[in-house]
Amino acid sequence: MSCIKPPEPEKVMNLKEESFIREGKGRLKVVIESEGETLETTVRGSLKSVEETAEMLGVEAKDGRLEATVDGVRVRMERGRLEMEFENGDRLRIERD
Template structure:
């Protein structure tokens, strides 16, 4: 996960995504063009398994929850990032 960036999970093209980043009491929210890659593709990138169409795993200290159209990451320092269909 160390070499992956949040852009790695986003596929260019149709659709809009809402990105929310929460860090030390601050909240940044924006909308970008694109769509999330499939849960299966994200799992493959992270080296984890999909169970019941979901990912619930900890990779390199980052807690990852994903399902179709939604990706949440919580980092060791408490920062959070959520990407979901807008």
């Protein structure tokens, strides 16, 4: 029996960047790139682990890395860094500051 759960599109559709951040100590830099404009900010907290994120998205992590396309969003993650590229070309990057 596989420990990988099938993707649940209704779960993924409701995810926001906050879904990948755990409250607590630390600082994260959030960069959003959209149509030539860049928005950069810093938030308190830490990224969830690659394994937690993989389970949340219903995909498999390999060697501490995650690379998948879920509901049209390309997701790449490794410890301390998350990148998402949306169908419209917008990009979101969250990394340790």
